[in-house]
Every structure is written in structure tokens, then in C-alpha cells.
Amino acid sequence: MAEDPIIKIEGIERKYVMGDDIEVMALDGVNISIHQGEYVAIMGPSGSGKSTMLNLLGCLDRPTAGSYWLGGEDVAKMDDDSLSDVRGRRIGFIFQSYNLIAQLTVLENIQVPLFYQGKSMAESYDRCVKLANLVGLGERLTHRPNQLSGGQQQRVAIARSLVNDPLMILADEPTGNLDSKTGLEVLDLIDDLNDDGKTIVLVTHDNYVAERAHRVIHMKDGHVDREEIKRQAGESRQKVYKRR
Amino acid sequence: MVNYQQFMSTVQLGIKTLLLHKLRSGLTMLGIIFGVCSVIAMLAIGEGASFEAQERIKALGSNNIIVRSVKPPEESREQNNTSGRGSGIRYGLTYDDASRVYSTIPGVERVLPMRLIRERIRFFEIELPCQVIGTLSFYPEIVSIDLLKGRFIAHMDEVYKQNVCVLTSSLAQRLFPYHDPLEQTIKIAGVYYRVVGLVREINTPGDRPQSGESEGETLDNNVYIPLSTCKARFGETLVKRTGNTVNSETVQLHEMRIQMKDHLFVESADPQVRTMLTRFHRDVDYEITVPLQLLRQAEATKRMFNIVLGSIAAISLIVGGIGIMNIMLANVTERTREIGVRRALGGKKRDIITQFLVETVVLSIGGGLVGVVVGVIVPLVVTASTGMQTIITWWSVALAFSISGAIGVVFGIYPANAAASLDPIEALRHE
Numbered sequence: 001m002a003e004d005p006i007i008k009i010e011g012i013e014r015k016y017v018m019g020d021d022i023e024v025m026a027l028d029g030v031n032i033s034i035h036q037g038e039y040v041a042i043m044g045p046s047g048s049g050k051s052t053m054l055n056l057l058g059c060l061d062r063p064t065a066g067s068y069w070l071g072g073e074d075v076a077k078m079d080d081d082s083l084s085d086v087r088g089r090r091i092g093f094i095f096q097s098y099n100l101i102a103q104l105t106v107l108e109n110i111q112v113p114l115f116y117q118g119k120s121m122a123e124s125y126d127r128c129v130k131l132a133n134l135v136g137l138g139e140r141l142t143h144r145p146n147q148l149s150g151g152q153q154q155r156v157a158i159a160r161s162l163v164n165d166p167l168m169i170l171a172d173e174p175t176g177n178l179d180s181k182t183g184l185e186v187l188d189l190i191d192d193l194n195d196d197g198k199t200i201v202l203v204t205h206d207n208y209v210a211e212r213a214h215r216v217i218h219m220k221d222g223h224v225d226r227e228e229i230k231r232q233a234g235e236s237r238q239k240v241y242k243r244r
Numbered sequence: 245m246v247n248y249q250q251f252m253s254t255v256q257l258g259i260k261t262l263l264l265h266k267l268r269s270g271l272t273m274l275g276i277i278f279g280v281c282s283v284i285a286m287l288a289i290g291e292g293a294s295f296e297a298q299e300r301i302k303a304l305g306s307n308n309i310i311v312r313s314v315k316p317p318e319e320s321r322e323q324n325n326t327s328g329r330g331s332g333i334r335y336g337l338t339y340d341d342a343s344r345v346y347s348t349i350p351g352v353e354r355v356l357p358m359r360l361i362r363e364r365i366r367f368f369e370i371e372l373p374c375q376v377i378g379t380l381s382f383y384p385e386i387v388s389i390d391l392l393k394g395r396f397i398a399h400m401d402e403v404y405k406q407n408v409c410v411l412t413s414s415l416a417q418r419l420f421p422y423h424d425p426l427e428q429t430i431k432i433a434g435v436y437y438r439v440v441g442l443v444r445e446i447n448t449p450g451d452r453p454q455s456g457e458s459e460g461e462t463l464d465n466n467v468y469i470p471l472s473t474c475k476a477r478f479g480e481t482l483v484k485r486t487g488n489t490v491n492s493e494t495v496q497l498h499e500m501r502i503q504m505k506d507h508l509f510v511e512s513a514d515p516q517v518r519t520m521l522t523r524f525h526r527d528v529d530y531e532i533t534v535p536l537q538l539l540r541q542a543e544a545t546k547r548m549f550n551i552v553l554g555s556i557a558a559i560s561l562i563v564g565g566i567g568i569m570n571i572m573l574a575n576v577t578e579r580t581r582e583i584g585v586r587r588a589l590g591g592k593k594r595d596i597i598t599q600f601l602v603e604t605v606v607l608s609i610g611g612g613l614v615g616v617v618v619g620v621i622v623p624l625v626v627t628a629s630t631g632m633q634t635i636i637t638w639w640s641v642a643l644a645f646s647i648s649g650a651i652g653v654v655f656g657i658y659p660a661n662a663a664a665s666l667d668p669i670e671a672l673r674h675e
């Protein structure tokens with residue numbers, strides 16, 4: 001690939017110190033590069049460090065060693081406020097349990113990342129409505145999360161992850177709480193985003209989910225076990241659907 | 245950074261969040277409501293009470309020293325008993341006392357002597373109890389009094405022992421339901437007097453002692469006559485018959501008001517008057533009142549009162565604040581996940597602090613506002629139902645309100661900090 005990767009991780013370590021001298025190496029020398037427009041799935045057994053990896057990618061956490069370039073910025077050593085800022089500008093999160101804010105409406109939930117960038121609702125209204133329409137919730141702008149189904153809530157979360165036009169979208173088992181049909185709908189939506197050029201990094205236990213990615217990173221005991229190329233960048237996903 | 249719009253939407257968010265749990269928020273605010281309400285209401289009632297007291301004292305005149313004749317206790321006048329059939333006693337202030345005070349004590353402007361006699365006043369069929377006050381023409385310059393009609397007793401009335409009188413308006417109203425009282429002739433103890441003026445005493449009726457034993461009558465029934473007339477018509481000895489015992493009292497003056505040139509003289513004159521009276525009176529048959537001292541005492545009492553009330557109110561406000569803090573801490577725990585999400589979506593620590601602080605302040609200021617309204621209503625209700633005077637001072641409202649706001653900040657900081665210092669990952673994993 002000619003252009004520089006948007007994510008470049010080198011020799012990343014994440015060590016948890018518990019008690020006096022018990023140390024857990026959640027990540028132990030991981031190297032990963034991810035390019036613009038890629039769809040990467042991270043798989044691996046429980047406890048292999050997938051979530052830890054994703055948290056680091058999402059700048060929610062800092063590595064104990066190693067370097068992390070995100071879109072040309074070295075974020076490994078940033079302070080808390082700068083990390084918040086990077087998260088707000090560059091990253092979209094989709095969580096397993098949706099994590100919408102209960103007291104806000106659909107529209108307001110979608111706007112939250114922009115709110116923290118100092119934008120008013122008036123400024124962001126059009127964009128939020130557009131995204132709500134994109135995820136098929138244009139009719140439910142004033143609903144509260146508890147008035148929505150799980151699938152609908154996850155769609156709101158997807159719209160929210162897009163509102164700041166992030167460099168990449170991070171999803172930790174986004175279909176984990178959904179039934180298979182709704183799960184597929186959500187995955188299709190994520191596919192569409194990728195088709196429009198969004199970079200996606202997704203953690204999953206499900207091989208069928210991983211099938212949709214360009215590349216699958218298999219993790220084991222805190223390091224990358226192997227990488228599996230599913231299809232080339234730009235290659236149509238049509239046949240993947242057919243194969244399923 | 246913290247722009248106005250963002251702040252306003254944070255406030256909106258805070259209100260929205262609080263409305264999500266209306267009952268809880270309401271109960272949390274109760275503490276502040278009671279606190280603020282009690283500050284305002286208690287201070288209003290306290291102010292009102294002390295204002296009334298101070299007005300009454302001021303009406304006595306802060307330049308004055310009041311000396312009253314008091315009947316000495318039984319045992320000390322036992323030897324004066326003439327027979328088993330009654331007693332005659334002599335006590336109280338004398339004309340000599342008055343002139344001695346006037347001529348020897350520095351700084352005295354004038355001395356106003358008074359004789360007070362309980363009698364009955366009569367105009368044709370109407371007969372009413374009254375208080376005859378024999379005094380001099382400058383009475384109105386020493387005692388707070390409003391001249392409503394006609395004139396007060398004049399110096400010439402005194403010189404010629406004229407049978408003229410001035411009535412208090414409330415007495416006149418009852419005595420002359422259908423006539424203009426001026427120039428009418430009334431009768432007291434068999435003597436006729438011409439009414440020359442109507443007055444209203446300001447705030448003093450409760451302070452006037454009564455001569456003789458007839459108490460419990462309304463006190464604002466004054467009939468002012470010249471002192472010389474009074475002495476000539478009533479003499480100095482009052483005789484009271486109860487059953488077959490006869491009691492007589494001889495009193496020259498019932499009261500004298502010493503007016504000082506300036507209130508600065510009052511303090512030095514007080515002990516001098518005392519010393520002089522002890523020298524000429526075997527018994528303590530007088531009583532000295534210094535309105536200035538009373539005023540100082542009333543002010544000191546009021547300060548104490550305010551401190552006590554203030555502390556009680558402050559404690560209730562602090563209790564309210566602790567209630568708020570408690571709820572906010574529970575809130576932080578309950579909303580850990582939300583905090584994690586907000587952090588993940590770009591919220592900085594300080595955004596989280598602002599959010600929770602704003603919620604606390606909205607709670608406390610909301611409580612403060614309700615408290616102010618209730619606190620203003622309570623004194624009005626008290627006044628309407630008991631007739632007690634209350635004064636709502638603007639500073640008590642401002643004080644109570646700003647304390648409620650401050651409490652929101654002070655007691656909100658800890659929970660807000662606790663919320664902001666949560667680790668985003670931990671917070672997201674919560675539950």
C-alpha cells in the first residue's frame with residue numbers, strides 16, 4: 001500500500017500491576033498497521049487482549065511501552081485532556097451495550113461528540129438529522145433510548161459514532177447483545193459505512209462477522225498470533241454474502 | 245472552551261437530568277428550601293420584634309432619663325401605720341427632686357414633672373375611666389405626641405391654674421360620639437374642665453405606670469391638665485376606701501422626665517441622678533429608666549438573636565447541603581456508565597465536573613428560589629394571623645439565596661470530582 005497507514009502501532013505493551021508484584025501483560029509487543037478505508041476484525045480467545053487493544057486504539061488507555069501514531073499524531077504519551085480531544089475528533093465508538101445516554105433524545109445522543117467540541121445543537125442539527133436518516137431513525141428523533149429496541153439503539157450509536165466524521169470506527173462486539181437478524185442489519189450498516197470509505201476496526205468472536213472484513217487479526221496471550229487477508233482493498237464484498 | 249452556549253446547554257441538560265427523577269430531586273431540594281426559608285422567615289420575625297421594641301424605646305426619647313415614683317415594699321413602710329383601720333404612706337419624687345436635678349446636674353435641658361391620677365371623666369350621661377396627667381406646657385416636646393386639634397396646655401394655664409384639659413383622641417371619640425370635643429366642658433371628680441385640644445400619644449401607652457390600684461383599664465385614656473391645677477384640685481394625698489379600711493397615699497410627683505441637652509450627657513447624668521436621689525430618699529421609692537441604655541440592650545439582644553437564628557439557619561442549610569452531596573454521590577455511582585460514555589465521546593474531566601457541578605447548583609439554587617418564595621410568604625402569614633410585626637430585609641433574602649448557591653458549589657465539588665476522576669475504561673465496564 002502506497003500511502004501511510006492511519007494507524008501505526010509498534011511494540012505496544014500494556015502491563016497491569018496488581019498488588020505487590022503480580023503483573024499481567026495484557027498486551028505484549030504488538031505491531032499493527034491499519035490503512036485508510038480498511039475493515040479489520042480482531043479475533044481471539046477470551047482474555048487474549050482484544051478489548052485492551054481496542055481501548056488503546058480508541059485512546060481510552062495509554063500503553064506502558066511502545067508507540068502509537070494515529071493519523072500522524074503520536075498519541076502514546078498525550079495527557080488526559082489531549083486524549084479526550086483526540087477521541088472526540090478522530091474516533092467513533094460502537095459498544096456492545098449501545099451506551100446511549102438515558103436522559104437524551106435520539107437527536108441529542110447523536111450530537112454528544114459535537115457538543116464536546118463546542119458546537120451548538122443549532123449548528124449540528126442538520127448533520128445529526130442526516131445521520132439519523134442514514135441509520136433509518138429519521139422518524140424517531142425525539143424518542144428516548146428506553147423507547148427504542150436494541151437494534152434501534154445500536155443504530156443510534158452508529159449514527160453517533162459518525163457524527164464527528166472520525167478517522168476510524170471502533171466496535172467491540174457490536175452485535176453481541178442483538179438477535180441474529182438485527183445483528184445482520186447492524187453489520188450491513190457497518191459494511192455500508194466501510195463501502196463509503198470509513199475505516200472500521202471490529203472485535204468479534206463470530207467467524208461470520210469476521211468474514212466481512214478485509215483482514216482478520218488473530219490475537220493470543222497479548223500478541224498477534226496471525227493475520228488473515230480475506231479480500232483486497234476495493235474488492236467487492238458481494239461474493240462474501242453469497243458464500244454465507 | 246467554556247462558551248456560553250455550551251454552558252447553557254449544560255444547564256438545560258442538568259435540569260433535564262434532574263427532572264428524570266422528580267421525586268428524588270424534590271426531596272433533595274427540601275433541605276435547602278427549609279434552610280433558606282428559615283433564614284428569611286426567622287430573620288424577618290426577629291427584625292420585626294426588635295423593630296417594635298426599638299420604636300417603643302425611641303418614643304421614650306433617647307435624650308431622656310425617666311424617673312418614676314414606686315410604692316416601696318410593705319415591710320419598709322410598716323412603721324407608718326397609724327392604726328389597724330388603714331394606713332397612710334408618703335413616698336415618691338418631690339418638687340424638690342425636680343428642681344435639684346435641674347439646677348445641679350450638668351447637661352440637663354429641662355425636667356418635666358408629672359402627676360398621674362386614675363379618675364373618671366364625665367360628659368352628660370357618658371362616664372369613662374381616665375388617667376389624669378398633671379403636667380407642664382412643654383410635655384409635647386419631651387414625650388412623642390401628635391397634636392390633632394386645638395392646642396396643648398399653655399404656660400398661662402399653669403400660672404393661673406386654669407381648668408382646661410387636653411384629651412387623647414381615642415378617649416374623645418368615645419366621650420363625644422356626636423359632638424366636636426373642642427370647647428366642650430367635661431367633669432372630673434366634681435370639677436369642670438374646658439377641652440382645648442386633642443392629641444394622640446405615639447407608642448407609649450404601655451409604658452405609663454398607673455397610680456392607685458385600678459389596673460386593667462385601657463391606658464390610652466389620658467386627660468392632660470396643668471400641673472398647678474392638678475395640685476390644687478386633687479391635692480397630694482389620694483384616699484382609697486376598700487371595705488372599712490382607708491388607705492392614703494401621698495405622692496408629690498409620679499414621674500419626671502429629665503431631658504438632656506444631648507444624648508452624650510445621658511450616660512454621665514444617669515449615675516448622678518441616682519446618687520442624688522439616694523441621698524434624699526430613705527427608701528428606694530423611685531425607679532430610673534434610661535431609654536438609651538434600653539436601646540443599646542435591645543440592639544445587643546437583637547445581635548445575639550440574629551447570631552442564634554443565623555446559626556440555626558446555617559446548620560439547616562449545611563444539613564441540606566450534605567443531603568445534596570449524598571444524593572449526588574449516589575448519582576455518580578448510578579451514572580458511572582454515562583460518565584464513561586461521555587469521556588469516550590470526547591468529554592474532558594472538566595466537562596464532567598461542570599456537568600455534575602451544574603446539576604448540584606441547579607438543585608440548590610432551585611431549592612433556594614423556592615425557599616425565598618416560601619420564606620417571604622411565611623412572615624406575611626405570621627403577620628396576618630398573629631398581628632406580629634415582621635420585616636423582611638433584602639439582605640436576608642440575598643444572604644439566604646447566595647448561601648444556597650454557595651452550598652451547591654461547595655457540596656457539589658466533591659461528587660463532581662469523584663465523577664471526573666473515574667477511569668473511562670472502568671466506567672464503561674461498570675455493572
Ligand SMILES: Nc1ncnc2c1ncn2[C@@H]1O[C@H](COP(=O)(O)OP(=O)(O)OP(=O)(O)O)[C@@H](O)[C@H]1O
Binds near residue numbers: 049
Ligand atoms: N483493569 C485490569 N486490571 C488487570 N488486568 C486486566 C485489566 N483489564 C484487563 N486485564 C487482563 O488483561 C487481559 C486481556 O483482557 P481483555 O479484556 O483485553 O481480553 P479480551 O480479549 O477482550 O477478552 P474477551 O473476549 O473475554 O472480552 C486479561 O488477562 C485480563 O485479565
Ligand SMILES: [Mg+2]
Binds near residue numbers: 050051052
Ligand atoms: Mg473483551
